[in-house]
Amino acid sequence: MHHFEDEASSIGDHLRKLREKRAAQDRSFSLRQVAARCEVTAAYLSRVERNEVAPPGEETLVKLAGELGEDPDVLLAMAGKISADLRAIILARPQLFADLIRSIKSMPDHAVLRIVRDVKDGEW
């Protein structure tokens, strides 16, 4: 589970660390190659990693998450964003979800995971 209170770094630092960790063992994680696979320029990705520009949009962040093995929701949250599907879910029942999130904000991870719905098994 990702905990932001432990995270002193910005999204740029986080992306750079993730990429460099992979690049140490696999050269296809160079700035240029990762940028190409995520359909942005290497110059832009470099500026993102140095926190010189605002974080990328949702589409690029999701591509970067897939490329770097990070959870897209974690990157979106670090960028101060919320994914379009989560936004739609909350907007459909804003009061209910606001109350729910406030009520579980201090719960430990294992307790929160218990309220994630399991896939029900039956007779087969």
Place this chain on the structure above:
Amino acid sequence: MPTLEHDSLVFRFPQIEKQAKFSIQFQRTLRIPDSDKTYSLPPGLGLFPVRHAEDYVSKLPQATNDRGGVILPMWQSEAMWINFENEGPDWDLEFPVAIKIAAGKINAVTGEPWKNGLQGAPQDYVVSPNQPWLDGFAVEKGVIRQFVAMPLGEGYSVEEQLTGEAEWGGLQISVAPLKASVWNKKLEAWKQAQEERKKYFANESHLVAYSYSMCESRPMGLAAGGKMRQEIYPDPYNLEDWDFSAAERVFVTLVHAKDWLGITGEAALDVPPTASEYTKADLPWFEYYGKDQIALPGGEKFGNIKSVSSIFKKTTGANLPGSGDIAIGKPIAVGPGVKCDRPIQSSKSWE
């Protein structure tokens, strides 16, 4: 118990490793021509949507409600591959799991009827991370016949061909983790290797020279489509290393894509492109290169299985649309031997 997250089935075994999870995605793909020719890997075309069956109790048959699990929509004669995603406590330490996959309760690796637990001889499961995906029924060594959806009860599904019954359809999945004792040994060995690596890198003279050589409401059943090169890898662990008692399972009911809107209120999927349309758009095919692993033989029971197009021809006298052979260029190499993952093509690619 497994959970459903972003259209993926997610299995966690926190009693053994809190930081690990294993996910299964159902990928839309091209139906490869169903002929004597053996094809390379087609691309993924995006994920099938997956929903909890229990959310649509009033719209689903009683049998589906009794089985629980999840539902996903497929068009008739649409193909699928099943992707395995393994996330361990560190990015280079995966958490091994044994996965058993059946279609219509026929084991996709051996052709045997579904049995609980794992069997070692013949091996009736695959192991992640060694096996990156499964595209179909393992009909012979190094060759699978693609998973292709057909309406249950019309004689196409492998289940009907092998049992004479159209009872189950869908997919059945069971995932077992390593026993805690086996995992802890693996974890310790990895931690030691990490320590040694840190010491090695503390000496900066190694940095330049260092590089890895790895370039790393109509039930549907699954029938056997065209032939594809794909190896099923043997278990690198011992059968007794797996914790059967911790295994989790899911029944995946396949519903006709035409019925999806009526059941869930969500728009039906686009019809996927044909292999011919995709190839005409100059889009690539792929070839997987593993890490010199030997492959298991195919399931003996699959020896007499008829493919979708041969049954279609016999029943209707016509050729199944999209079953003619096509010429594909040199496939792009993917896999741990060559660094890249099997890519997903966006719909923009072929429109």
